[in-house]
Amino acid sequence: MARDITMTTELPARPEHVWRALTEPAALAEWLMPVEGFEPVPGRRFRLRAAPMPGWDGVVNCEVLEVDAPRRLSYKWQGSRMRTATVVTWTLTSLPDGRTRLHLHHDGFTGLAGSLLALMHRGGWRKFLTAQLPNHLARHPGHADIDSTP
Secondary structure, three states, X not given: OEOOEEEEEEEOOOHHHHHHHHHOHHHHHHHOOOEEOOOOOOXXXXXXXXXXXXXXXXXXXXXXXXXXXXXXXXXXXXXXXXXXXXXXXXXXXXXXXXXEEEXXXXXXXXXHHHHHHHHHHHHHHHHHHHHHHHHHHHHOOOOOOOOOOO
16 A cells, blocks of 8 residues: 655745755755755766664665756655655646745555655655745745855
8 A cells, every 4th residue: 555645835936946945965955954966867866864863874865767947856765774765756836926836746655664654754744845945945045056065
């Protein structure tokens, strides 16, 4: 049985700005997790790293599947303890008032273990989409570059 995660939020930023938050390594590190090797290019493998927790070493291995800037981004997502990869898909829709509707679909959670993983991921995605991403966008209004120097 699949336990897909679907969330939608409206953000007070244009799609190009939200796209940058989803695709620039410095931005991802600020609101999601530090990233190694990410480029929005199909086939590109990259790694996200978070603080380790009991039962998880904090590593998520990913591979870009689809890029349609600034409308759609999809990548494989496999935590180090996950038996199979899942897929994260972001869809951005421009709203008439200049805001962006951001839709997250994270699928591929199957079986009993998948139900538990989906539950854990759902809480994380909720925090990222309702607090961390909006806060990041508020700190970086417009199209200002994010400093990516170490």
